[in-house]
Amino acid sequence: MFTHAICRLPGTNFAAGLTTADLGAPDYREALSQHAAYQRALASLGLTVKVLPASLEFPDSTFVEDTAVLFQNLAVFSRPGAESRFGEVELIKPEILTYFSRYAQIAAPGTLDGGDICEAGNHFFIGVSQRTNQDGAAQLSYLLGKEGCTSAFIDIRETPGLLHLKSGIAYLGNRTLVVANALANHPAFDGFQCIIAEEADQYATNCILVNGTVILPSGYPKLKKQIEEAGFAVMPLAMSEFQKMDGGLSCLSLRFQL
Ligand code: CIR
DSSP states (O other): OOOEEEEEOOOTTGGGSOOOOOSOOOOHHHHHHHHHHHHHHHHHTTOEEEEEOOOSSOTTTTOGGGGEEEETTEEEEOBOSSGGGTTHHHHHHHHHHTTOSEEEEOOTTOOBOGGGEEEETTEEEEEEOSSSOHHHHHHHHHHHHHTTOEEEEEEOTTSTTOSSGGGTEEEOSTTEEEEEGGGTTOGGGTTSEEEEEOGGGGGGGOOEEETTEEEEESSOHHHHHHHHHTTOEEEEEOOHHHHTTTOOTGGGOEEEOO
16 A cells, blocks of 8 residues: 655656657646646545655656655665756655655666666566666665565567656556566566556556556556456546656656555
């Protein structure tokens, strides 16, 4: 169960962030309205949502998930793979440290974005991507190992359309994963039940299980049905403006239990 979430409002220069999506510039007002609906969705599922002010210095800073990996009472601060995002970690640190008594830091030459880390109970899938390098992945694996967790690396550098590992997988509990077709049959998922999203639904594999409900981007009826058929309640949320900036549902918050 999650009790808390930290989010950050998109800034007026949100459109100046990094993107590879060829979907046009996001509309700022619409992004704010989608962000507000996202906050309300988390609150409706029982979370206390802390909303941090926008930062004009870091246009991608609304994607707070990339700055840290939270596990029980340990916060591991990331070292983002994109230089323009380095400062986001220092920016959010004081807020995270109000909740977490223990912390660690991914160090150079390691790089790591939280979007590459998928927690599945005491097991973690760690993506090696354009943003998270082998060294960063190994540092996190070592830190999680000390917490009694296992981890598996998944190299997505050659998988088209995936910025982060969680652009293509999500963990729904009960050893069940949503997996993009491009990653289907990966040996790391042996022993897990996989809901395979067809190629057209790849964006929606970035969904989040929050206290028993799966929040899913709206506009993906086939994947919605597949997840419902697996026994989950699904709450669709419009995400178009964040998709234009390569962002998804998971990136917009850090979720944890106190
Ligand atoms: C970036 O390219 O870093 C941002 N525009 C999007 C980050 C999305 N984060 C995530 O998937 N965890």
